[in-house]
Amino acid sequence: MSLLDIIGPVMVGPSSSHTAGAVRLGWLARQCWGEPPKEVDLFLRGSFAATYWGHGTDRALAAGLQGLSPDDPRVPEALDLARDSGLAFRFHGEEIDGAHPNSVRFHFIGQDREMEIVGASIGGGSVRIQSLDGFCLNLSGELESLVTFHRDLPGVVAAVAGELARLGVNIATMNLHRGGRGERAAMVIELDKRIDGSIVDDLRSVHPALERMFLIPAGGDVR
């Protein structure tokens, strides 16, 4: 906690977890999807489902999905903004045993692909993406984060880590999950330094088993 965390964030009310955190979750999910989403089903869980109506959680999630930040005065009108732009955001409730009490599952639908993301608001506006397409990962968005989808083959992790070392970028945290030996896998690497988006293009070619890689800028949505 720093002075700016104590006096802050600047946010649209009323709740840091159910409003500001929900905007951040929508924003992070949008970054993971990789382009402006057109169609998303949102499944609210636990206290998100129980009290979304009193905290504008639905509007907050829709705001984040449209790239707004928690302090954007348009957050309260985010459902209207979405409707005007022809975006289909559908809200549902679901009960999942053991799910985080303030969590949501996003189901993105694109022209030729779909993506499933689960995230939780863990208090004070902090959030965690908990899974991407079924891979259990941990992504806070507080540090610069590199996300990869790849085949589980020898040398993938070393190749990416080696290239980061060559660039002088320190790895803060790393988590990795695979569907099974030799199957699809995903990895989140949190970095101590901001890196240029163009470096990601170079990183993609360090190993042939890398299928998809993207960068989520540190605190890209908060002041």
Next chain:
Amino acid sequence: MMRSFAEMLLRAAQGLSLDETLLLWESEESGGSSVGWLRDAMASRLADMERSVREAEEAHCRGRLIGDDGSLIGLYRERAAEPLSGPLVLRACQIALSVATYNAAMGRIVAAPTAGSCGILPGLLFGYEEVFGADRERLLGALIVAGGVGEIVARRATLAGAEGGCQAECGAAGAMGTAALVFLRGGSAEACVHGAALLLKSVLGLICDPVAGLVEVPCVKRNGLLTGLAVLAADMALAGVRSVIPPDEVIDAMGAVGRALPEAFRETARGGLAATPTGCSLRKALVGEVPPLDAEEVQLP
């Protein structure tokens, strides 16, 4: 680490003012942010806070459960020649009510330290500026002092109602505001810290019991009321009154009390005022207006 008031006072004794001491300390710990950058960032927070006051007072918002109580205080201030609580307390209370109501109505505020307690600091800082006059630098210093107090509370205890009850939200904001007021009046660093402790001691055990889970009842009025307590705690500290229990131990006690609070009193809306017959029926009425979210596809209005 910025872990104790004891260390804060030791550092403040080395000659710098308390706000400069805190900025330097923060800069050393963050390992990158310069004192100048931090000062500018806090100045921008102060500006955002002032904007939230202006917008809240123009908007005259209401919540789902609460009315525009800030305006009621405004009207009362015009007709009561000598309000019992005095000009600073009443004006600070008015601002705090308006900003907290603005938060409930999805207005843009500065969480200080949380959204649910966002009215207290702007009430005290800008109420003081209006009633007594204070230059920008001084107000900024007071905001930094408030932040430093909040940081110690966060490190030793918690600032989350779900973990520590309302004492950790409105209580912490009141303690931060008390220290800010003592600083504005030119009190010593020791007086700032003891003022914060005096306030926190008086709200030890305050539960978080939001009716229907909304940040409205009793949150908004607690914002208003805590400004009065903060003004009094500041005056006591300036008069030389000191907490017998050292301020660090007061924070530790607050943390321990919070952990011992039954879950019903930690932001679950299942105890206290939320569980009264009226609290329950208000909840029922509100939930009745909401289209149910179910497994079938439901498009929200």
